[in-house]
Amino acid sequence: MAEVHVIGQIMGATGFSESSLFCKWGVHTGAAWKLLSGVREGQTQVDTPQVGDMAYWSHPIDLHFATKGLQGWPRLHLQVWSQDGFGRCQLAGYGFCHVPSSPGSHQLHCPTWRPLGPWREQLARAFVGGGPQLLHGDAVYSGADRYRLRTAAGGLVHLELGLLLRHFDRYGVQC
């Protein structure tokens, strides 16, 4: 079986209008992939920037996959939430990016979006908070039913991921 190591960090986020942010992340893979070590999903701490506007999480990611096929290459999906002074959480954006496929270190900047409701809900969100959320998280990384959504842009999530690939040459894949 070929093996893939994904080792890196979710560095932080910029460009969000809210300031105390945290990120829930997960990795989705196809059926041929098996996670040998590491945790497939997690949540960062809440970070409030004191200097500048980038919220830093430096959340480590260390995953070891084994696979028999290239289909279903891992995708990292993210949900950025903000927390206010009362402890309430509000969605700031959804985003996803594919894990890179060439070995080495990569800097990734993942754009995010959030669903928009009718103008009444947008007005309520400005005053009271809240807002529409996806019922099924897989719309974040799959294109199937996206045409039904209306969304607005969120900020960028910055990641630094390193890839180590092993035994791919046995299957005729050059990397």
Next chain:
Amino acid sequence: MAAASPSVFLLMVNGQVESAQFPEYDDLYCKYCFVYGQDWAPTAGLEEGISQITSKSQDVRRALVWNFPIDVTFKSTNPYGWPQIVLSVYGPDVFGNDVVRGYGAVHVPFSPGRHKRTIPMFVPESTSKLQKFTSWFMGRRPEYTDPKVVAQGEGREGETAGAETLFPEQPA
């Protein structure tokens, strides 16, 4: 077919914690330690250290320089658990107590060669304003009992942190 024996590889890390930028604080020292998975073990060098206390330079740069050496070699059979360096910076507060000014962690670079890393740092923050005041007043700020938790992904959900962007630069 004979089973392949696990192959051991070595990772040698040479470098330094060069300097930091902390706009608001002075007279700081840093501690570093390495966090790694179960398949890793240090074979040479020091995996922990405490630097000297440094003050900001008088010139326009206002730099906090440690130039603190890092010299360690690991051996492993598995890239999982690749070592991370965890840095904690401490300094005195208004009343003279030693308080934590920032924690940060980064993976040791994967590719051979010379690398420079700038690490953002954060401090844990109390969520209630009263706690923030009493901790400022008493000099007992929220602190991790074991700085190594900074390198772990699990269990971060309850934390709130304020990012003081301080940048220890680490050529390796």
